[in-house]
Amino acid sequence: MKEIINLPVSKIEEEEYHINMGPQHPSTHGVLRLLVSLQGEIVKSLKPHCGYIHRGIEKMCEKDTYPQVIHLTDRMDYLSAHINNHAVCLLVEKALEIEVPERVKYIRTIMDELTRIQSHQLWWSSFGMDLGGLTCFFYGLRDREMILDIWEETTGSRFLQSYNCPGGVMQDIHPNFQKKVHAFIKTFKKKIKDYDRILSGNVIFENRSQGVGILSKEDAISYGVTGPSGRGSGWSCDIRKIEPYSMYGQVHFNEVLRYECDTYSRYMVRMQEMHESMNIIEQLIDNIPAGDHSAKMKAVIKLPAGEYFQRVESARGELDVYVVSDGNKTPYRMKFRTPSFTNLGVLDHISRGMKIADLVAIGASLDLVIPDIDR
Amino acid sequence: MDNDSLKARILEIVPEAQQEENKQYLTILVPAAKLHDLALKMKSTTDLAFDYLICLSGVDYGKQLAVVYHINSILQKHTVVIKVKTDDRINPSFDTVSDIWRTAEFHEREAYDMFGIRFNNHPDLRRIFLEEDWKGYPLRKDYVDEVNIVEF
Amino acid sequence: MTFNIYDFTSFNRWIDEGLNSIMSPTWALITEMAIIGIVFLLFYAIVGLFLVYAERKVCAFMQNRVGPNRVGPYGIFQTIADFIKLLMKELVYIKDSDKLLFNIAPFIVIIASFMALSAVPFAKGLHAIDFDIGILYVIAVSSLGVVGILLAGWSSNNKYSLIGAMRSGAQIVSYELSVGLSLLTIIVLAGTMQFSEIVEMQRNGWFIFKGHIPAIIAFIVFLIASTAETNRGPFDLAEAESELTAGFHTEYSGIKFAFFFLAEYMNMFLVASIAATVFWGGWMPFHVSGWAGFNTIMDYIPPLVWYFGKTAFIIWLMMLFKWTFPRLRIDQLLTLEWKYLLPINLVNILFMAFLVLMHWHF
Numbered sequence: 065m066k067e068i069i070n071l072p073v074s075k076i077e078e079e080e081y082h083i084n085m086g087p088q089h090p091s092t093h094g095v096l097r098l099l100v101s102l103q104g105e106i107v108k109s110l111k112p113h114c115g116y117i118h119r120g121i122e123k124m125c126e127k128d129t130y131p132q133v134i135h136l137t138d139r140m141d142y143l144s145a146h147i148n149n150h151a152v153c154l155l156v157e158k159a160l161e162i163e164v165p166e167r168v169k170y171i172r173t174i175m176d177e178l179t180r181i182q183s184h185q186l187w188w189s190s191f192g193m194d195l196g197g198l199t200c201f202f203y204g205l206r207d208r209e210m211i212l213d214i215w216e217e218t219t220g221s222r223f224l225q226s227y228n229c230p231g232g233v234m235q236d237i238h239p240n241f242q243k244k245v246h247a248f249i250k251t252f253k254k255k256i257k258d259y260d261r262i263l264s265g266n267v268i269f270e271n272r273s274q275g276v277g278i279l280s281k282e283d284a285i286s287y288g289v290t291g292p293s294g295r296g297s298g299w300s301c302d303i304r305k306i307e308p309y310s311m312y313g314q315v316h317f318n319e320v321l322r323y324e325c326d327t328y329s330r331y332m333v334r335m336q337e338m339h340e341s342m343n344i345i346e347q348l349i350d351n352i353p354a355g356d357h358s359a360k361m362k363a364v365i366k367l368p369a370g371e372y373f374q375r376v377e378s379a380r381g382e383l384d385v386y387v388v389s390d391g392n393k394t395p396y397r398m399k400f401r402t403p404s405f406t407n408l409g410v411l412d413h414i415s416r417g418m419k420i421a422d423l424v425a426i427g428a429s430l431d432l433v434i435p436d437i438d439r
Numbered sequence: 440m441d442n443d444s445l446k447a448r449i450l451e452i453v454p455e456a457q458q459e460e461n462k463q464y465l466t467i468l469v470p471a472a473k474l475h476d477l478a479l480k481m482k483s484t485t486d487l488a489f490d491y492l493i494c495l496s497g498v499d500y501g502k503q504l505a506v507v508y509h510i511n512s513i514l515q516k517h518t519v520v521i522k523v524k525t526d527d528r529i530n531p532s533f534d535t536v537s538d539i540w541r542t543a544e545f546h547e548r549e550a551y552d553m554f555g556i557r558f559n560n561h562p563d564l565r566r567i568f569l570e571e572d573w574k575g576y577p578l579r580k581d582y583v584d585e586v587n588i589v590e591f
Numbered sequence: 592m593t594f595n596i597y598d599f600t601s602f603n604r605w606i607d608e609g610l611n612s613i614m615s616p617t618w619a620l621i622t623e624m625a626i627i628g629i630v631f632l633l634f635y636a637i638v639g640l641f642l643v644y645a646e647r648k649v650c651a652f653m654q655n656r657v658g659p660n661r662v663g664p665y666g667i668f669q670t671i672a673d674f675i676k677l678l679m680k681e682l683v684y685i686k687d688s689d690k691l692l693f694n695i696a697p698f699i700v701i702i703a704s705f706m707a708l709s710a711v712p713f714a715k716g717l718h719a720i721d722f723d724i725g726i727l728y729v730i731a732v733s734s735l736g737v738v739g740i741l742l743a744g745w746s747s748n749n750k751y752s753l754i755g756a757m758r759s760g761a762q763i764v765s766y767e768l769s770v771g772l773s774l775l776t777i778i779v780l781a782g783t784m785q786f787s788e789i790v791e792m793q794r795n796g797w798f799i800f801k802g803h804i805p806a807i808i809a810f811i812v813f814l815i816a817s818t819a820e821t822n823r824g825p826f827d828l829a830e831a832e833s834e835l836t837a838g839f840h841t842e843y844s845g846i847k848f849a850f851f852f853l854a855e856y857m858n859m860f861l862v863a864s865i866a867a868t869v870f871w872g873g874w875m876p877f878h879v880s881g882w883a884g885f886n887t888i889m890d891y892i893p894p895l896v897w898y899f900g901k902t903a904f905i906i907w908l909m910m911l912f913k914w915t916f917p918r919l920r921i922d923q924l925l926t927l928e929w930k931y932l933l934p935i936n937l938v939n940i941l942f943m944a945f946l947v948l949m950h951w952h953f
Binding site for chain 1: 462490491496498516520549553578
Binding site: 081083089090091105192193194195196197198199201202203206262263266268269271272419420421422423424 | 650653654655656750751754758824825827828831832833834835836914915916917918919920921922923
């Protein structure tokens with residue numbers, strides 16, 4: 065402080081100061097540290113420091129068999145745990161050239177979409193909270209509870225299900241599954257209107273989010289910002305449409321695109337996606353074919369030597385699994401290209417010249433999950 | 440563009456390139472010196488238009504260290520895998536592609552952190568996950584950590 | 592109708608005469624001051640604790656929750672338990688902080704709100720001081736609190752606190768204008784600044800009805816501006832917990848934090864009670880001129896019930912704001928004040944003056 069006081073006036077105006085947002089900060093939703101250079105309230109630049117919960121999942125995978133790896137993937141992006149599992153299973157099945165039963169494809173797709181809905185619900189809750197509307201948080205979590213209950217019944221777990229296994233799913237769906245999913249969709253279609261009423265249509269919210277954090281389509285592609293954040297910039301990057309897997313090639317749904325490129329458009333994409341996910345579930349839930357819940361698999365899974373790559377659309381963007389196999393039962397090298405990690409890279413670019421309050425809004429609109437960054 | 444014409448176009452730019460066997464994507468091994476040039480041309484040429492770097496992964500092949508680029512073209516809807524390898528395990532280095540695809544900036548920092556591969560002209564090459572003073576590069580196959588890694 | 596069965600004037604005179612008969616006038620005055628001080632201290636603590644409880648219940652109601660429900664019936668002793676916990680907590684001293692200013696700041700904040708409370712008329716004859724410039728006094732004293740907030744932010748040696756304090760300074764200084772001008776609108780109508788007279792003038796109709804359109808505009812402006820002045824959501828930028836962790840009181844712990852906390856709720860109470868007094872007639876019952884029978888029935892409801900009922904209603908409104916709206920950004924906050932509220936206010940005063948000149952009010 066003393067040094068600043070003694071500076072000449074012209075110097076003080078140039079003076080930047082740094083604040084550490086994180087590792088413990090309410091709006092980073094975890095242990096992410098942003099070193100922010102400020103001039104007054106305006107963000108000059110920002111350096112993300114990650115790795116506070118780096119667990120070396122990629123290294124651990126090299127010691128684990130493929131069924132074990134699945135349990136590790138849950139812990140990356142815990143909000144789209146099921147989709148992470150799905151990615152590894154698809155990769156193993158592709159490498160072994162196994163055709164999974166139709167029933168499995170249906171179950172997996174429904175579970176993926178339920179995951180997407182609950183992830184967006186939690187995102188919506190925390191988005192509202194970051195902008196100061198604390199009530200949103202409870203509305204979102206209240207509705208998310210229904211999905212967690214459905215999962216608890218079928219998979220035995222509420223959060224990290226590890227429900228997928230190579231060749232199928234761990235156990236068949238619970239008899240109540242269809243009934244409960246129907247009940248959820250019926251309720252949530254009513255509740256989602258409340259979401260719009262409390263946040264989307266609010267004048268303060270619109271002022272806070274419109275024109276904030278502009279990310280052009282070119283930048284989105286160059287920075288590899290995928291998922292709803294990329295689609296908010298008008299980039300059609302939905303892997304469900306580009307490289308359809310499971311049932312996505314056979315259901316009808318719209319890829320939600322918006323072209324305003326700001327925080328508000330990223331927000332609206334996610335809100336619309338919840339409707340689309342419910343639409344997908346409605347098409348599938350009554351038509352789950354009878355059959356086995358898993359293909360016949362060998363006791364020890366060994367991938368033929370070679371390199372494999374699998375792209376899936378997780379709740380926050382493109383999740384890729386890259387495996388180099390040497391023919392053993394453990395992968396030689398396993399790499400996860402996680403959406404939050406690449407999306408974090410753009411934070412500096414789009415938050416320059418914005419205010420601190422905008423930085424919080426932008427960070428929330430990118431929907432970063434810290435374990436997904438750090439792995 | 441299908442894989443054969445893609446391969447032909449890339450061989451036009453880099454005649455020394457070799458194809459590697461892969462069922463899924465066209466995989467091409469490129470000499471490290473030609474990497475940046477190729478990447479630049481791949482992005483700027485209109486019929487190639489590789490504008491989206493999906494994934495950049497470091498791989499330790501035992502004797503060699505490699506970097507694998509999965510690159511996709513949104514307009515042309517084709518994907519190619521470019522590989523560069525080096526025998527130098529003490530000071531491995533490649534040219535950065537972060538000036539071409541900005542997403543590479545973080546991925547290259549990760550590869551540097553985990554494999555010790557240096558990227559020339561990278562704007563901010565620091566460790567990303569581990570501390571600055573961490574010894575060794577954990578994802579290399581010859582990395583030893585007697586405390587945390589238990590061998591069975 | 593001048594008769595009021597709930598008049599505290601005679602009660603006050605009885606205490607005054609009783610004290611004067613047993614001791615010298617100087618000592619009597621000192622004793623009276625001490626009594627008033629103790630009464631206000633108790634009142635302050637009780638209202639503060641009750642408001643914290645009320646806010647938690649209202650917030651729970653808005654958020655599909657139950658709220659405090661463990662300590663005592665319906666959790667009514669929860670805030671007392673919290674307060675005891677805060678009392679026993681360690682006071683953390685910050686390295687390189689300005690010790691003197693750091694320690695003084697919470698007292699400045701709490702004293703400012705305490706002083707302003709003394710001019711509020713709770714019922715006829717039930718007020719500590721009846722200034723003839725009551726409104727000016729309240730505006731002046733209540734804005735002293737910002738000094739405490741600025742000191743707290745500055746002396747904490749924490750950048751978040753400093754940002755929070757600076758925001759708070761800009762915010763309170765700006766919104767002070769709107770608060771003052773909207774009260775001025777009513778002063779134009781009332782022609783006095785003395786609280787007791789303002790209340791007395793509303794005997795045959797509250798000002799919000801008497802001054803109709805400009806009074807309603809002034810009330811809305813006052814409500815917005817005073818919510819901003821008390822640093823409450825959606826204007827809680829000074830402590831914006833998602834941006835600045837807790838703003839100016841980040842580094843405070845234990846009882847010093849409790850002081851800030853209590854002062855915030857007391858400021859809310861103060862603002863609500865001024866709104867109730869100036870716009871809604873304070874302790875004055877609901878009267879319609881000409882309906883003598885109705886007015887008599889209304890007079891039987893004690894003024895304290897009227898007063899606290901109105902205040903509680905306005906506090907409830909402010910709580911609803913906080914738990915409904917997201918937070919504004921600092922530039923939007925200042926834009927709202929300087930580009931919208933202030934011009935509206937100035938035009939509104941002219942409108943009111945015109946109305947008074949033409950005798951178009953009731």
